[in-house]
Amino acid sequence: MTEVLSLRHLRKSFGALKVTDDVTLEVRAGEIHALIGPNGAGKSTLIAQICGELPSDAGTVHFQDRDITPLSAFKRARLGLGRSFQTTQLCLEFTVLEHVILSPDCMGGGSFNLFANPRNDAGLRDEALHWIGKAGLGGRENRQVANLAHGERRQLELAVALARKPHVLVLDEPMAGMGAEESTRMVTLLQELKGQYPMLLVEHDMDAVFTLADRVSVLVYGRVIFTGTVDQVRQDAEVRSAYLGDD
Amino acid sequence: MPKPDRFAITGLIMLVLLILAPIVVVQTGWHGGLPLFTRIVIYALAVVSLDLIIGYGALISFGHAMFFSLGGYMVAILAHHTNAGDLIFGWAGSNSAFILWPLALLACALLGLVIGYLALKTRGVQFIMITLAFAQMVYFLLVSLQYYGGDDGLMMDTRNTMAVVDLDNPWSLYYLALGILVIWVLFCRFIVNSRFGMVFQGLRQSERRAINLGVNPLPFRLTAFVISAVGTGMAGILWANYAQFVTPDMATWAKSGEFMAIVTLGGLGTLLGPIAGAAAFIGLEQILTIWTEHWMIVMGPVLVLIALFGQQGMLGRFLKGGRHD
Numbered sequence: 361m362t363e364v365l366s367l368r369h370l371r372k373s374f375g376a377l378k379v380t381d382d383v384t385l386e387v388r389a390g391e392i393h394a395l396i397g398p399n400g401a402g403k404s405t406l407i408a409q410i411c412g413e414l415p416s417d418a419g420t421v422h423f424q425d426r427d428i429t430p431l432s433a434f435k436r437a438r439l440g441l442g443r444s445f446q447t448t449q450l451c452l453e454f455t456v457l458e459h460v461i462l463s464p465d466c467m468g469g470g471s472f473n474l475f476a477n478p479r480n481d482a483g484l485r486d487e488a489l490h491w492i493g494k495a496g497l498g499g500r501e502n503r504q505v506a507n508l509a510h511g512e513r514r515q516l517e518l519a520v521a522l523a524r525k526p527h528v529l530v531l532d533e534p535m536a537g538m539g540a541e542e543s544t545r546m547v548t549l550l551q552e553l554k555g556q557y558p559m560l561l562v563e564h565d566m567d568a569v570f571t572l573a574d575r576v577s578v579l580v581y582g583r584v585i586f587t588g589t590v591d592q593v594r595q596d597a598e599v600r601s602a603y604l605g606d607d
Numbered sequence: 608m609p610k611p612d613r614f615a616i617t618g619l620i621m622l623v624l625l626i627l628a629p630i631v632v633v634q635t636g637w638h639g640g641l642p643l644f645t646r647i648v649i650y651a652l653a654v655v656s657l658d659l660i661i662g663y664g665a666l667i668s669f670g671h672a673m674f675f676s677l678g679g680y681m682v683a684i685l686a687h688h689t690n691a692g693d694l695i696f697g698w699a700g701s702n703s704a705f706i707l708w709p710l711a712l713l714a715c716a717l718l719g720l721v722i723g724y725l726a727l728k729t730r731g732v733q734f735i736m737i738t739l740a741f742a743q744m745v746y747f748l749l750v751s752l753q754y755y756g757g758d759d760g761l762m763m764d765t766r767n768t769m770a771v772v773d774l775d776n777p778w779s780l781y782y783l784a785l786g787i788l789v790i791w792v793l794f795c796r797f798i799v800n801s802r803f804g805m806v807f808q809g810l811r812q813s814e815r816r817a818i819n820l821g822v823n824p825l826p827f828r829l830t831a832f833v834i835s836a837v838g839t840g841m842a843g844i845l846w847a848n849y850a851q852f853v854t855p856d857m858a859t860w861a862k863s864g865e866f867m868a869i870v871t872l873g874g875l876g877t878l879l880g881p882i883a884g885a886a887a888f889i890g891l892e893q894i895l896t897i898w899t900e901h902w903m904i905v906m907g908p909v910l911v912l913i914a915l916f917g918q919q920g921m922l923g924r925f926l927k928g929g930r931h932d
Contacts, residue, residue, distance in 0.1 A: 451812035466820040471802035
């Protein structure tokens with residue numbers, strides 16, 4: 361199977377603390393690859409390294425057979441690396457529609473057109489409305505982002521990422537802080553998207569991981585201690601002791 | 608989409624007021640009225656420009672007086688040489704506004720480009736301090752220009768000339784300044800609602816999100832900074848022609864602070880609010896100085912009260928209010 365995103369021997373230390381310790385893993389075309397691990401395992405650091413917010417000490421990140429290690433975050437984004445953030449990062453003053461319009465509009469890095477108003481571009485509007493509907497926010501397109509509920513903001517993050525037609529999605533705890541009902545809706549949504557976009561899913565909710573993931577990697581103290589299918593993870597003793605807890 | 612367009616309504620009311628007010632005031636017999644309104648409109652041009660980057664981009668420039676002074680000094684110095692018959696790098700010079708003003712604006716754009724490029728390497732408090740530092744450099748440079756009057760400033764013997772408008776007529780100068788202000792506000796309004804403006808505002812609201820949409824922040828912020836510098840420089844040019852006198856005071860940090868105070872007073876990120884802010888600030892200054900030399904004793908508390916209770920300035924709440932559900 362082809363690899364869309366692959367991390368090879370990635371390292372990052374803060375002083376003496378090895379936060380990312382020789383991490384090698386890959387996301388294959390069409391799969392959901394879940395990354396799990398206890399708090400402080402280095403998941404967020406790893407994502408920052410993948411997305412280019414944090415430079416790596418060693419190792420490489422390959423995206424669609426291209427070494428993107430030296431590229432800055434906005435260049436990686438332009439290549440089609442889409443993501444959601446652990447704590448939502450949204451423009452609160454925009455309406456939902458405006459925010460999603462911004463996505464395809466920025467595909468090439470954003471326009472310097474000082475006069476055309478993208479809100480009046482029928483093509484962009486239709487496209488944005490499509491993704492808003494897809495993310496389950498239909499009917500709320502004129503709501504200001506600041507007035508959205510927490511779960512809706514999560515959905516909007518997804519719509520914003522999808523509207524850019526990403527080649528891979530890096531989702532940093534998309535269910536974090538959600539109520540049970542919202543969680544279920546998000547899982548359903550991700551299930552619908554499964555197969556269309558390769559995803560690297562960082563998630564604490566084990567039910568969600570077991571429902572969604574094709575493969576799972578377990579990160580402990582910056583090291584990937586295990587990669588395998590969902591069934592293999594369930595049975596692996598080391599994972600159980602490190603993460604799932606000894607019964 | 609805004610439901611009732613509060614911006615258009617407010618803008619029209621302001622425009623009518625600014626067209627009629629000086630006529631009415633002068634009719635009452637007070638001839639200080641026209642200069643007062645000229646100062647208000649010139650300041651308004653500067654603070655609308657500053658609002659473009661502070662209000663929409665959160666780029667808090669504490670050095671915009673440098674562009675104000677550069678615009679003014681450019682036309683004053685060129686006029687000085689022209690009238691003295693000196694060659695300027697082999698050029699006989701000119702008094703035509705159509706030649707001098709674009710040159711002065713170009714100088715402001717270049718200064719804005721260089722300083723913006725360096726300052727935008729930083730964020731937040733560092734950005735405030737670095738713009739302040741550059742403005743202080745410009746200030747001390749102007750003070751040290753003994754040939755151009757140093758501390759005392761430079762007189763402009765004649766105003767610039769324009770084909771149709773007689774700048775020596777204070778009424779013409781006023782309505783020209785007002786016309787430029789109207790065009791500039793409309794231009795800024797276009798920018799804010801444009802593709803460019805959307806990205807620029809997105810960067811303020813969530814830089815991480817904007818970067819993940821593929822946006823390289825620097826070119827957007829730098830473009831806005833340069834546009835803002837040009838607008839403020841235009842105000843400086845008008846000021847030189849109004850006062851026929853430029854001094855290093857135009858570049859002091861106190862002047863930059865005044866601009867910032869006016870923007871905040873009027874309402875950040877509204878374009879029109881700062882115009883009301885300029886009218887209130889300069890109007891109050893005028894009234895209070897008649898009453899006491901220590902007018903800041905009253906102005907200070909007024910500013911504090913507005914900052915405390917009118918959280919979004921004079922027009923902020925109203926202009927931003929009608930925008931969303």
